[in-house]
Structures are given as C-alpha cells and as structure tokens.
Amino acid sequence: MSDAPLLAIRDLTVSYPAGAGAGAGAVRVVDGVSLDLAPGEFLGIVGESGSGKTQLLLSLLGLNAPGAELTGSARYRGAELIGAPERALARVRGARIGIIFQDPMTALNPYLTIGAQLTEAVRHHHRIGRREARRRALELLDAVHVPEPRERFAQHPHELSGGMRQRIVIAMTLLCEPDIVLADEPTTALDVTVQAQILALLRDLRERTRAALILVTHDLGVIAEIADRVAVMYAGRIVEQASAERLFAHASHPYTEGLRRSIVDVDGSLPVRLEGIPGNPPDPAALPPGCAFAPRCPYAFERCRIERPPLEEAAPGHTRACFHPGPLGERAP
Amino acid sequence: MWRFLAQRLLTAVPTLIIIATLAFALLHATPGGPFDSAKRIPPEIERSIEAQYHLDEPLWRQYLRYMGNLARGDLGPSYQYRDTSVNELIRAGLPVDATVGTCALLLALLLGSLFGIVAALRRDTSWDYVPMLFASLGIALPAFVVGPLLILVFAVTLHWLPSGDWRAGSVRYLILPVVALALPYTAYIARMVRGAALEVLASPFIRTARAKGLPLGTVILRHALRPILSPVVSFIGPAFAGVLTGSIIIESVFGLPGIGRYFLTGAINRDYTLVVGITVLYGALIIVCNLLADLCYAWLDPRVRLRS
Ligand SMILES: Nc1ncnc2c1ncn2[C@@H]1O[C@H](COP(=O)(O)OP(=O)(O)OP(=O)(O)O)[C@@H](O)[C@H]1O
Ligand SMILES: [Mg+2]
Numbered sequence A: 001m002s003d004a005p006l007l008a009i010r011d012l013t014v015s016y017p018a019g020a021g022a023g024a025g026a027v028r029v030v031d032g033v034s035l036d037l038a039p040g041e042f043l044g045i046v047g048e049s050g051s052g053k054t055q056l057l058l059s060l061l062g063l064n065a066p067g068a069e070l071t072g073s074a075r076y077r078g079a080e081l082i083g084a085p086e087r088a089l090a091r092v093r094g095a096r097i098g099i100i101f102q103d104p105m106t107a108l109n110p111y112l113t114i115g116a117q118l119t120e121a122v123r124h125h126h127r128i129g130r131r132e133a134r135r136r137a138l139e140l141l142d143a144v145h146v147p148e149p150r151e152r153f154a155q156h157p158h159e160l161s162g163g164m165r166q167r168i169v170i171a172m173t174l175l176c177e178p179d180i181v182l183a184d185e186p187t188t189a190l191d192v193t194v195q196a197q198i199l200a201l202l203r204d205l206r207e208r209t210r211a212a213l214i215l216v217t218h219d220l221g222v223i224a225e226i227a228d229r230v231a232v233m234y235a236g237r238i239v240e241q242a243s244a245e246r247l248f249a250h251a252s253h254p255y256t257e258g259l260r261r262s263i264v265d266v267d268g269s270l271p272v273r274l275e276g277i278p279g280n281p282p283d284p285a286a287l288p289p290g291c292a293f294a295p296r297c298p299y300a301f302e303r304c305r306i307e308r309p310p311l312e313e314a315a316p317g318h319t320r321a322c323f324h325p326g327p328l329g330e331r332a333p
Numbered sequence B: 001m002w003r004f005l006a007q008r009l010l011t012a013v014p015t016l017i018i019i020a021t022l023a024f025a026l027l028h029a030t031p032g033g034p035f036d037s038a039k040r041i042p043p044e045i046e047r048s049i050e051a052q053y054h055l056d057e058p059l060w061r062q063y064l065r066y067m068g069n070l071a072r073g074d075l076g077p078s079y080q081y082r083d084t085s086v087n088e089l090i091r092a093g094l095p096v097d098a099t100v101g102t103c104a105l106l107l108a109l110l111l112g113s114l115f116g117i118v119a120a121l122r123r124d125t126s127w128d129y130v131p132m133l134f135a136s137l138g139i140a141l142p143a144f145v146v147g148p149l150l151i152l153v154f155a156v157t158l159h160w161l162p163s164g165d166w167r168a169g170s171v172r173y174l175i176l177p178v179v180a181l182a183l184p185y186t187a188y189i190a191r192m193v194r195g196a197a198l199e200v201l202a203s204p205f206i207r208t209a210r211a212k213g214l215p216l217g218t219v220i221l222r223h224a225l226r227p228i229l230s231p232v233v234s235f236i237g238p239a240f241a242g243v244l245t246g247s248i249i250i251e252s253v254f255g256l257p258g259i260g261r262y263f264l265t266g267a268i269n270r271d272y273t274l275v276v277g278i279t280v281l282y283g284a285l286i287i288v289c290n291l292l293a294d295l296c297y298a299w300l301d302p303r304v305r306l307r308s
Helices: A053-060 A086-092 A114-126 A130-143 A149-154 A162-174 A192-208 A220-226 A244-249 A254-261 A302-306 B002-029 B043-052 B059-071 B086-121 B126-140 B143-157 B172-201 B204-211 B216-244 B248-254 B260-268 B272-300
Strands: A007-017 A026-037 A042-046 A069-076 A097-100 A180-184 A212-217 A229-234 A237-243 A263-265 A271-273 A312-315 A318-320
Touching: A007 A053, A026 A053, A026 A069, A026 A237, A042 A220, A053 A069, A053 A180, A053 A212, A097 A162, A114 A130, A114 A149, A114 A162, A114 B216, A130 A149, A130 A162, A162 A192, A192 A212, A192 A220, A212 A220, A220 A229, A220 A244, A220 A254, A229 A244, A229 A254, A237 A244, A237 A254, B002 B059, B002 B272, B059 B272, B086 B126, B086 B172, B086 B216, B086 B260, B086 B272, B126 B172, B143 B172, B143 B248, B172 B216, B172 B248, B204 B216, B216 B272, B248 B260, B260 B272
Parallel strands: A042 A212, A042 A229, A097 A180, A180 A212
Antiparallel strands: A007 A026, A007 A069, A229 A237, A237 A318, A263 A271, A312 A318
C-alpha cells in the first residue's frame, strides 16, 4: 500500500452547537480524526454506539445534519471535501464516494420503485439512457444475489425484506462504480443469518470491484476477519489503529482489548458476546478532562485523568493513544 | 380498485338518505313556514298555494314525496323563487362557484406548496419568516375584511379590475374573488407544507437521495414532493367540496350569482326544498371529493391499499 492515499483525512472535527444552555460552546462528536485510505484498501472503523462513526462518514460527503460545523481536511485525490461547495460535493457524492447507510428499512424512498431508485444516480452521473442503466442494474442485482431482479424493478421498498433492501442499497451504491464505498454498519439492522450473508457479499464484491471500502461497525469480530486495517474510535477520537491481524493479536489500547475480550470464539464457530466493557461511553457534551476512556479503564492512573494521551506510533504501522506502557495484562485485576 | 369504487359509492347512498332526512326534519321542526310573511295573504290564497306545494299534506307524506323525487334527481320547486326549480337554481349558480372555487384552490395549492417548501429549505431565514408571517395573517384575516380591501385597492383606487359582478367566461371578473378566496387556503397549505417538508427533508431517504449526488431540484421534485403533498391531499378533498358550494361572504362581497347566498336566504325564508337540496348537494360533493382524495392518496403513496 505504498500508493498515494486515495483519501487523506487530517484533523477532522465535527461539532454541533450545544443544545439548551446557550453559550455552552459546541459539542465535538468527531474530534481530530486523521486517517489515510489507499486505493482498493479495506479499512474497518470500530467503536461503540455514539462514538461518532456515522458523523465521520457523513462529514466526508457534507451530509451532516444542519448546524454541524466541520473543520480540518479530507482530500479525495487531492481535492478538498471539507467546506467544498454543494456543486462540487454533488459531483463526488455517489459517483466517486458512495455510502451505504445503517438502516435499509428507512434508506430507500417508500414512494418510488426499486428500479427508479437504482438507476437514477448512474443515469445522472454517467449520462446513460434508461435501457443501458436498467441493463447494468439487472446485472448487478444478480451479482448481489437478488432473486428475480426483473420483478424487483417494479416493486416498492415495503414489498421487500430488510436483507433484500440492503442488497438493493449495496447494488445502488456500486452501480456508479465509485472509488470509495462507505458502509455504515450495513448489517446491524438485520437478523443474524442475513448479517453473515451481507458480510460475505461485501467480501466477495471487494474482489470484483476495485473500490476501497470503509466498513463501520461496533463489532470487532466482524472487522478483524475481513478488513486490512482497523481504526478504533472512542468518544469521537481514534484511539488505536493497526493492521487487522496485529490489532487482534496485540491490542495495546485498553479499550480495544475490552472490545476484543467481549467477543470470544466458542469452539471456533460463532462469536458470542460474553461481557461488554463495564460502564457507558461518555456523553460528548461532558467529556472528562484527560483520556475519555479513563473512567472505564482498568489500567488508568493519575496522569490519564489529567492529560489527554496523544495518538503515537507504538510500532511501525500501529498507532495508539494511551499512557499505559503496555503490553496489557491478560485480565484486569 | 373498481371494487373499492363501487363499494364506496354504494355506501354513499344511505349516507345521503340520512343527510336528506336530517335536513328535512330539522327544517320542518323550526317554527314558521315558507309563506308566512308579514303581509297578510287572504286565507284562501294561502291555502291554494299550500295545496299547490303539497304543504297541506301530513309531514310523512311530504317526506316520502320529497325522497321519491330526490331518488329521481329532482330536488323539487323552490318556494321562494316561484316558478323555478331547485335544480335550475343550482344549475345556474354552481358553475360560478365551481369556477371561482377551483381556480382559488389550484392557486392556493401552487402558492402554498411553493412558499411552504421554500420556507422549510431556508429555515430560520427571512425566506421562512416573511411567508409564515403572511400565512398567519392570511389565516387570521376574515374574507369580509380582505374582500373589500382588494376592491378598494384594485377596483376603486387603481381601476384595474371590476369591483364585482360576474360575466361568464371573463377572467377580469374572476381575479379578485379568486384571490380573496384563495388567501386563507394558501396560508393554511403553506403552513401545513412547511411542517411536512421539514419532516420529510430530515428523513433518511432524502439523505440517501442527496448521497447519490442528485441535484437539489431532483431531490425535491422526485423524492420529497410526493411525501410532502400527501397530507395536503386529505385536506384538499373536503375543502374542495366546501368551495364548490360557494362562500356566502365571497359571493355577497363580489356580487357573484352563486349558490352560497341561496343557502342563507333559503334558511331565513324556510325555503325547505332549496335548503335541503343544497345540503344534499354539499353532502354528495363531500363524498365524491373525499373519494377522489383517497384515490389521489393511493396514487401518491404506493403503501396505501384501497380498502373499504
Ligand atoms: N444532529 C446532531 N446534533 C447534535 N448531536 C448529534 C447529531 N447527530 C449525532 N449527534 C451526536 O453525535 C454523536 C455521534 O453520533 P454517531 O451517530 O456518529 O454515532 P455512531 O458511532 O454512528 O453510533 P451508532 O453505532 O449508534 O450508529 C452522538 O453522541 C450523537 O448524539
Ligand atoms: Mg452510526
């Protein structure tokens, strides 16, 4: 992966004005994130609910809710995305960077047919006719294992199951042949067997297309299996980043270790959630002064509660934000 | 679909019978009769008039006679306008109200949707505040204030338009009453559309459409318009029935020969057939308009199944 990065995110911050209690400043939901994505790379982002994963992805396309303020930089092939005018963003959205949203039940327009929704983006971006768009869409529906694609075309979203809708959404995103696919927990809203199918599908597609993929999830087990590299997010920041194998074998941030310990491979088959990390993620409006994870961390000491650990290289290609000298013990006392 | 239509039209029949019966009963229960006036009429003439209109028969026979005629579409003679049937009065007046009402509602739908969507898109800017302020005024100001005001400005002062009266087919006579009638509807629709648009524009499927890189116009027209207009459709149905039967105030301010005024004078003069006839017409129009609204609704939203 020595190519110039396809996407270079530097010190990206997303904040919303603090709700009630005017003058309370802004709440940072994504805080100083830096990431690189190489062409064709598969990057996983893991973190608990509320850690800012969705907001991070949305900010790349300028799709955050009204009121969001973005600072920092995200360059796609050298072109700045943060603060870019709507017109420029509209040329990137869908065509260059596609996104698959968290909940397939609400992501599709209930008023329009599947066919219309599938083909409109490719017709717009690639300036092709209805027939050609339809032909490509049918081909892709077949590739994502949608049975009887022709019938699906005339149907509306409510006539399809969640898994089927997510396949449609995936096909819809891939149809424009984007360079980057952002997949925001594409399986959380689905039931377990369908989850496995969709993940298998994403893995297969990776070999077919040459798109880079950022897969967001709160399940480290899922990502360790299929990603090249993994970034772990906590309270809006990246706390650890390494190759998938390395992260799984040598997690050196207590939060990552906690995530890893909460999935255990029982006789090598299904990952079973044994224990979560005690406590809850902090409210981004009221972060502790030091390390945001300190209140839940079994290794935390004085310094962790006062000073915020910077993201530093722990080993080549492995960064982490933690004062603990490591390696971490097998189990917290 | 055809089954649905047939069923709905069949259930309309008993509804209309009940409406007619209630209107008939209420009118006859109020004291006085169509030919009691201050002027003293010789008793024999009064009796001959009453016999001519069957008012000397027992009430149940009058009722059965009326319902029998109604079943054939005959609304009976007007007592007030001698030698004219209620059907003729309606046939003369309804086109006036229908023209003014349809134009007013179309105008209100167009402007109301436009202002509502723009206000939602430019939320909390003057594009939002100014139209919404006017919308509040439009809802609050009664037609008997707005109508004369329009006449004062555009007819009396500027001499651009006639102050009233009606010439079939002439647009000049149409403009002021249409504007006066459309104003409160525009205001109401604008507020309703703004609310719906705010909700729809924040929904995940609009985010999906934007994430595809579609131009804003396409996102709104193709993806947002139908869900935004859905609630308007169920409001427009009954509203349409209302404007078709005429607005008493608009008619009297602009001197329009519609049927709204018959309703008022008919009620005062105990013109039984006229009032019952217009009530039944109004009921029938409401039923038809609601049916059309339901069809429209189902056409807009594919999740809606037509079921009775
Ligand atoms: N429109 C908004 N205004 C203010 N705060 C917001 C807004 N949207 C999200 N947030 C806050 O941003 C934080 C991060 O949210 P985000 O949706 O990115 O989390 P996530 O990591 O995707 O979680 P999940 O796994 O539940 O999807 C949360 O604390 C959330 O409350
Ligand atoms: Mg999320």
